[in-house]
Amino acid sequence: xxxxxxxxxxxxxxxxxxxxxxxxxxxxxxxxxxxxxxxxxxxxxxxxxxxxxxxxxxxxxxxxxxxxxxxxxxxxxxxxxxxxxxxxxxxxxxxxxxxxxxxxxxxxxxxxxxxxxxxxxxxxxxxxxxxxxxxxxxxxxxxxxxxxxxxxxxxxxxxxxxxxxxxxxxxxxxxxxxxxxxxxxxxxxxxxxxxxxxxxxxxxxxxxxxxxxxxxxxxxxxxxxxxxxxxxxxxxxxxxxxxxxxxxxxxx
Numbered sequence: 001x002x003x004x005x006x007x008x009x010x011x012x013x014x015x016x017x018x019x020x021x022x023x024x025x026x027x028x029x030x031x032x033x034x035x036x037x038x039x040x041x042x043x044x045x046x047x048x049x050x051x052x053x054x055x056x057x058x059x060x061x062x063x064x065x066x067x068x069x070x071x072x073x074x075x076x077x078x079x080x081x082x083x084x085x086x087x088x089x090x091x092x093x094x095x096x097x098x099x100x101x102x103x104x105x106x107x108x109x110x111x112x113x114x115x116x117x118x119x120x121x122x123x124x125x126x127x128x129x130x131x132x133x134x135x136x137x138x139x140x141x142x143x144x145x146x147x148x149x150x151x152x153x154x155x156x157x158x159x160x161x162x163x164x165x166x167x168x169x170x171x172x173x174x175x176x177x178x179x180x181x182x183x184x185x186x187x188x189x190x191x192x193x194x195x196x197x198x199x200x201x202x203x204x205x206x207x208x209x210x211x212x213x214x215x216x217x218x219x220x221x222x223x224x225x226x227x228x229x230x231x232x233x234x235x236x237x238x239x240x241x242x243x244x245x246x247x248x249x250x251x252x
Contacts, residue, residue: 042064080111118143156178175208185202
């Protein structure tokens with residue numbers, strides 16, 4: 001008969017073997033592919049020596065014409081251009097444009113995470129990836145907390161989101177809680193996929209509410225899209241002033 005002590009030891013070693021087997025199996029599935037970067041297109045896209053374009057997973061950097069576009073592209077260039085890198089895929093291999101989706105590593109660093117930490121992108125489509133989630137979230141939180149890059153705050157901090165309606169007729173309702181009027185010309189309201197509404201010249205008075213519709217063309221303020229903008233599974237709202245500084249951020 002086994003003593004209780006021996007039984008406990010056997011149980012412990014069996015549990016340890018199962019854990020090690022599981023760990024080794026999962027580790028063996030992490031494969032990184034060596035590649036050479038010849039060109040950086042923007043802050044989250046690059047081109048390899050074989051002509052393949054790679055879109056960095058889990059992040060979305062500013063588009064051309066937006067604040068911090070040049071900074072994001074230049075930083076990615078500094079990290080990877082004309083260098084050997086390692087690519088690691090996740091669940092989805094390509095995006096709708098046929099670009100390869102991957103995490104990019106150089107000198108042991110996760111480039112996707114580094115860009116977030118510099119405040120040169122925000123997290124994107126995290127519900128579609130399975131790796132490095134904590135690292136991505138922590139890097140973004142660091143940039144938000146320190147108001148770095150795209151998270152630099154505007155001097156105007158008294159505009160609030162009164163409501164965001166994404167069921168039925170979509171609209172965003174903003175309220176001016178300031179004790180002064182604000183000229184909204186060239187302010188930008190956008191979602192995390194870069195659907196943008198650029199405000200025309202308009203004086204936003206104290207206590208006033210304004211509605212910005214997604215598809216309703218008859219309204220004064222409208223994205224004028226033919227499709228819904230706000231993702232029901234979760235999205236992010238950014239309101240930026242004319243200099244590109246962050247007035248309002250909301251994520252659901």
